[in-house]
Amino acid sequence: MRIELERRPRASALYAVLSPFIALILTVIAGGVMFWLLGKDPVSALYSFFVEPLLDVWSLHEIAIKAAPLILIGVGLSVCYRSNNWNIGAEGQFIMGAIAGSIVPVVFHEWHSPLVLPLMLVFGMIGGALYAAIPAFLKANMNTNEILSSLMLVYIAQLFLDWMVRGPWRSPEAYNFPVTRDFAPEAVLPEILASGRTNLGFVFAIVAAVLIWFMMRYTLKGFEITVLGQSERAGRFAGFSSRRMIWFSMLLSGALAGLAGISEVSGNINKLQPIISPGYGFTAIIVAFLGRLNPLGIIAAGLFLALTYVGGEAVQLTLSVSDKVTRVFQGLLLFFVLSCDTLILYRIRLVFPGRAVPAAHGGAE
Amino acid sequence: MKKLLLALATSAAMLGFAASAGAQDKTKICFIYVGSKTDGGWTQAHDIGRQALQDHFGDKIETPFLESVPEGPDAERAIERMARSGCALVFTTSFGFMDPTIKVAEKFPDVKFEHATGFKSAPNVATYNSRFYEGRYIQGQIAAKMSEKGVAGYIASFPIPEVVMGINAFVHGAQSVNPDFKVKVIWANTWFDPGKEADAAKALIDQGVDILTQHTDTTAPMQVAAERGIKAFGQASDMIKAGPETQLTAIVDTWGAYYIKRTQQLLDGTWKSEQVWDGLKDGILTMAPYTNMPDDVKKLAEDTEAKIRSGELHPFTGPIKKQDGSDWLADGEKPEDKVLLGMNFYIAGVDDKLPQ
Numbered sequence: 081m082r083i084e085l086e087r088r089p090r091a092s093a094l095y096a097v098l099s100p101f102i103a104l105i106l107t108v109i110a111g112g113v114m115f116w117l118l119g120k121d122p123v124s125a126l127y128s129f130f131v132e133p134l135l136d137v138w139s140l141h142e143i144a145i146k147a148a149p150l151i152l153i154g155v156g157l158s159v160c161y162r163s164n165n166w167n168i169g170a171e172g173q174f175i176m177g178a179i180a181g182s183i184v185p186v187v188f189h190e191w192h193s194p195l196v197l198p199l200m201l202v203f204g205m206i207g208g209a210l211y212a213a214i215p216a217f218l219k220a221n222m223n224t225n226e227i228l229s230s231l232m233l234v235y236i237a238q239l240f241l242d243w244m245v246r247g248p249w250r251s252p253e254a255y256n257f258p259v260t261r262d263f264a265p266e267a268v269l270p271e272i273l274a275s276g277r278t279n280l281g282f283v284f285a286i287v288a289a290v291l292i293w294f295m296m297r298y299t300l301k302g303f304e305i306t307v308l309g310q311s312e313r314a315g316r317f318a319g320f321s322s323r324r325m326i327w328f329s330m331l332l333s334g335a336l337a338g339l340a341g342i343s344e345v346s347g348n349i350n351k352l353q354p355i356i357s358p359g360y361g362f363t364a365i366i367v368a369f370l371g372r373l374n375p376l377g378i379i380a381a382g383l384f385l386a387l388t389y390v391g392g393e394a395v396q397l398t399l400s401v402s403d404k405v406t407r408v409f410q411g412l413l414l415f416f417v418l419s420c421d422t423l424i425l426y427r428i429r430l431v432f433p434g435r436a437v438p439a440a441h442g443g444a445e
Numbered sequence: 446m447k448k449l450l451l452a453l454a455t456s457a458a459m460l461g462f463a464a465s466a467g468a469q470d471k472t473k474i475c476f477i478y479v480g481s482k483t484d485g486g487w488t489q490a491h492d493i494g495r496q497a498l499q500d501h502f503g504d505k506i507e508t509p510f511l512e513s514v515p516e517g518p519d520a521e522r523a524i525e526r527m528a529r530s531g532c533a534l535v536f537t538t539s540f541g542f543m544d545p546t547i548k549v550a551e552k553f554p555d556v557k558f559e560h561a562t563g564f565k566s567a568p569n570v571a572t573y574n575s576r577f578y579e580g581r582y583i584q585g586q587i588a589a590k591m592s593e594k595g596v597a598g599y600i601a602s603f604p605i606p607e608v609v610m611g612i613n614a615f616v617h618g619a620q621s622v623n624p625d626f627k628v629k630v631i632w633a634n635t636w637f638d639p640g641k642e643a644d645a646a647k648a649l650i651d652q653g654v655d656i657l658t659q660h661t662d663t664t665a666p667m668q669v670a671a672e673r674g675i676k677a678f679g680q681a682s683d684m685i686k687a688g689p690e691t692q693l694t695a696i697v698d699t700w701g702a703y704y705i706k707r708t709q710q711l712l713d714g715t716w717k718s719e720q721v722w723d724g725l726k727d728g729i730l731t732m733a734p735y736t737n738m739p740d741d742v743k744k745l746a747e748d749t750e751a752k753i754r755s756g757e758l759h760p761f762t763g764p765i766k767k768q769d770g771s772d773w774l775a776d777g778e779k780p781e782d783k784v785l786l787g788m789n790f791y792i793a794g795v796d797d798k799l800p801q
Contacts, residue, residue, distance in 0.1 A: 138529060142522050246634065246800070255564075256604040256789065256800070257540075258634065348518035354634070358515060393526060396511055403481075403513040 081433065085426040095424050100370055100377070103416035104384075110412050120399045128398045129391040129409075139390055141276030145348060146386035149174070149357070151285035151379055152340035153364035155292045156333030158373040162296070163329045164309040169215060169230030170337040171361025172237035173208040177338020178345040179241055180207025182352050185267035186249050186260045196266050200342055208338015209331045211237065216330035220323045226330070234361070242354045249352065260352040269347035281343035286379065288336055293375035305329070337361060358389075366414045369421075385410065474498065474708055475532035476510035477523055479539035480637040486662035487636065487681040488512065490698035491538045491561075497701030498708060506708065516541025521548060528553040534711050536704065537561065539636070540605065546570060557716055559707065562607060564786065568718050573703060576724030577607075578614035578785070579753045580696035580732055581658075582760035583746050584678045585618025587693050587735070588656045589626045590742040591676055596796075598649030599630045600642060600659040600666050604800045606788040608660050613792045614760050615658060618749075620794050629654055630797035639665040650675060656693075667691060676737060683733040694746065695733035702728050722782060726754045761785070766793040 095102075108130070112122035133139040153170045160167040181204030184196055214233060218224035242258075251261040269279040296302035308315035308325045315322060345356055367385050371377030392406025476495050480488035492510070499508045509530070514523045520542050527535045528549055534557045537546045543563035550558045550570045558570045566572050588597045599615065601608050612630060619626040629652055631645040642661045646669035649657060657677040659666045664687035670677035671688040679685070679695025703723065710716040723729040732750055735743045752758035763774030768791035774780060791799050 136529075138525070145518075145522075242634070255606060255787075258603065344518075353517060355515060355517065358519065390522075393511060393523060397509050397526065397530060400509065403511070 082431050084429045084431050085422070086429045087426055088424075091424050096372075099420040099424055100372060100381075100417060103370075103413065103420045106416045106420075107409065107413045110416075111409055114405075114408065115399075115401070118401055120401060125395055125399055125401075128394045130387065132394055133387055133390045137275050139394075141273075141278045142390050143383060143386045144278040144282045146389050147382040148279075148281040148285040149340040149344050149360040150364050150367045150385055151382035152281075152288055152343070153333075153337045153361055154367035154371060154378040154382055155285075155289045155375045156336030157364055157368040158371070158375060158378060159292060159296075159305060160329045160333045161368060162309045162373050163305045163325050164312070165219070165326055165329045166227045167212065167215065167230050167330055167333050168227050168365070169212070169233050169361070170333065170364055171357060171359065172230070172234035173211045173334040173337035174341035174344075174357055174361045175234075175237040175241050176211035176341070177204040177208035177335075178341035178352065178356055179244060180204055180210075180338065181342030182249075182260065182263075182345060185263040185346075186352065189261055189264065192264060192266060194266065196264070197269070197346070200267060200346060201339060204338045204342025205335040206338070208341060209335040211338070212330045212334025213327075216327050219330075220326045226326075241352065241356070245352050245354055251351070258354055263346060263350045267346060268350055269343055277348075279343070279347035281340070281347045284339060284343060285382070288339075289375040289379050296375065301328075337364075363410065366410060366417070370413065370417050385413075388413070471505065471507045472708075472712065473507050473509065473530070473532040473534075474704075474711075475527040475530075475535045476508065477514050477520070477527065477535065477537045477539075477542060478510060478512040479516060479541065480513060480662055482510070482512045484637060484662050485664040485682055485684060485687065487698070488538070488662065490681045491536070491700055493682070494698075494700030494704050498704040501701075501705045502708065505712070514542075521545035524549040524558075525552070528556045532556060534559065534708065534716070540607070557711060566718055566720060571707075571716075571718045571721070573707075573721040573723075574607075575698060575700075575729045576722060577696055577698075577730060578610050578760055579725045580730055581611045581614040582618035582753070583732060583749050584658055584694065584696070585615040585620075585626075586622050586749055587738065587742055587746050588615070588658070588678075589619040589622035590745065591693065591738060592626070592654075592656045594653060594655050595623060595625055596627045596629060596654045597656040597658060598646070598652070598654035599628050600645045600649070600657070600661055601630050601632050602636050602661050603634060604632065604789075606786055609791065609799065610785055610788045611660050612795060612797075613788065616794045617760065617765060617792060622745075626794065627796045628794070630795065632800060633661050635661065637662045639663045642666050643669050646670060647673075664688075679733060685733065685736065690737060692733070692736060693738055694735050697731045697733050699728060699731050722786075724753070725750065726756070767791070768793055768795055768799075 112126055115122040115125040157167060157170060181200040183203055184200050215226045215230040218229050219226045245260055246258045249260045251259055269281055271277060271279050304320045307318060308320050308322050312322050345352060349356060363385055367378055367381045371381035388406055388409050395401055396403055478488040478491060482488055482492040495508050511523045514520050524537060524545050536559045538561045540562045543560055543565055546558050546560045547565050547567060547570060550567050554569055560570060560572050562574045563572050599612055616628050629649055631649055633641045633645045635641055642663055643665040646657055646666040650673050655675050657666055657670045659680045664684045667677050667679060667684045667687040671691040676693050677688060677691050679692050681698050683695050683697050685692045735746050759779045761780050763778035764776045765774040767773045
């Protein structure tokens with residue numbers, strides 16, 4: 081016996097909307113089972129994982145801080161993915177944006193001016209966009225697979241950052257530790273509310289998501305993205321250039337990842353160090369798909385993923401379970417989201433050997 | 446469905462309150478770890494200390510912890526979470542937690558903090574550290590006796606004074622036995638990364654060292670040494686299980702006694718912010734059993750250990766020259782602690798250029 085996926089004649093519109101929620105419920109159930117197997121009370125574990133962080137102003141701020149880079153990167157990626165450009169290297173663009181943006185406060189640390197912060201943000205976006213331009217150029221001109229080139233560039237970015245903070249940019253005041261000097265106060269993103277640490281980065285994320293939502297829904301560019309993503313040939317007939325779309329989507333998502341990078345460094349870390357991201361660029365891929373590549377959905381998905389980070393710490397503390405639980409939850413979530421989506425488009429068919437196998441219709445695009 | 450959810454949420458909330466109500470009369474002593482509590486090295490040593498603390502006070506205290514907390518913005522959140530959850534005393538057990546600890550301590554003046562191995566303190570932030578260099582001197586002597594080629598490999602983490610001091614102590618110990626002894630250093634630039642540590646170990650062995658020592662946290666180098674059939678020293682925890690035929694000894698961090706002492710002071714109301722730097726004689730570090738070596742080497746190691754313990758021997762006793770040939774310590778001279786804590790130079794005999 082073997083199992084085959086067979087394309088459904090038509091996908092259910094209702095389930096397409098419901099699928100992320102079904103995935104969420106399945107994740108919570110599987111998580112409860114996991115806690116139960118670990119010998120912990122699943123109800124109180126799930127409570128401190130998913131509910132407790134929402135009851136405290138402080139942890140709401142922490143969720144917003146964690147969600148900001150995920151949303152910023154996620155909305156950029158959604159444009160890429162909708163137009164059929166598979167940028168997997170947002171982590172690298174995040175890092176290069178952070179480095180480019182840090183030129184001002186690190187190299188010109190004696191220059192104090194209100195212009196410092198805006199310049200940093202612009203440099204951050206340029207840095208991220210330029211780094212995304214590499215896979216864009218390779219794909220547009222040489223038809224190179226952007227999944228591989230953008231992914232491999234992540235490791236180069238990580239090592240470049242590592243070298244920068246150990247070498248040219250190492251702080252003279254940090255006892256040889258691999259960090260740059262601390263950013264001056266005017267190079268730090270201001271906090272937006274008196275009640276906690278949330279900074280302007282969260283505002284950037286929301287604004288970017290709303291703008292891109294507007295673009296996708298109401299502008300010709302949005303239509304172009306969708307058409308080219310669904311059928312390049314149809315797009316060509318409409319006069320859209322898929323080459324230009326490669327450039328547009330990659331540069332846009334690179335710039336947003338770069339903005340996320342410099343916002344994170346400026347608002348939260350206040351200096352560069354060898355590791356500045358717990359994998360935001362990769363987690364944002366989950367966020368983009370969980371949000372169904374819809375910018376508003378991505379806001380919700382980003383907040384939810386941020387909740388898994390903050391809640392993961394909470395259960396670690398209250399129930400003394402391993403920190404790996406957070407990772408397991410994120411993995412479960414992605415697994416269920418992808419499998420729910422798959423099952424909307426396909427159905428499972430058991431094929432028994434010895435019988436005639438009918439020709440599969442449809443299949444993968 | 447809605448009602449069901451509501452019922453679930455309410456019962457969950459009740460459970461949560463019940464759990465926190467029962468815990469209120471216990472004093473919370475909290476720990477933040479940089480690695481996994483089963484890393485077999487640095488963090489595990491702190492966790493063993495935590496367990497000793499818990500056993501000592503039993504029901505009077507609780508000792509929650511967070512593990513694998515990255516040094517950076519996550520650290521600040523983790524420490525703040527501890528302070529908010531009602532911890533009376535928080536031990537932050539990695540150098541990189543220094544700035545976040547100070548930041549959070551400013552916001553929570555009533556919570557006490559203790560930061561391991563740092564140099565910044567505050568009225569509610571104490572620092573504590575161990576004179577690891579005493580153990581490294583002993584290891585240096587053993588290495589010089591055991592090595593046939595006269596070259597040891599040293600897997601270092603970051604070029605901070607703490608680590609540089611350890612390399613110097615090891616070299617000085619080795620040269621007290623064999624003046625021509627050499628040490629090759631590889632900077633892994635991490636505290637905790639089994640892959641990188643193993644790569645560094647392999648690279649050093651390929652360069653011809655026949656003794657390995659490490660200032661990183663995992664047992665990976667010990668395992669590589671075991672595979673390649675050379676001897677090695679454990680770090681932070683007794684790593685004999687990773688190399689039963691390989692480990693000569695290990696510097697074992699025994700934080701438990703310190704944690705018990707400070708918790709007692711907290712309970713008595715006599716806790717003060719101090720900068721503690723204890724050594725072999727205080728029991729904050731101990732040497733794992735001297736194994737896989739002939740009796741005369743074992744005897745030498747035990748004698749040196751006893752001399753350091755009694756105060757008869759300071760591992761850094763002149764004459765010692767710096768790597769560039771200039772004088773550091775005159776004959777019989779001993780350095781002040783603050784010189785050691787800011788050590789940013791190699792002494793003569795280290796076959797490496799200090800990253801600047």
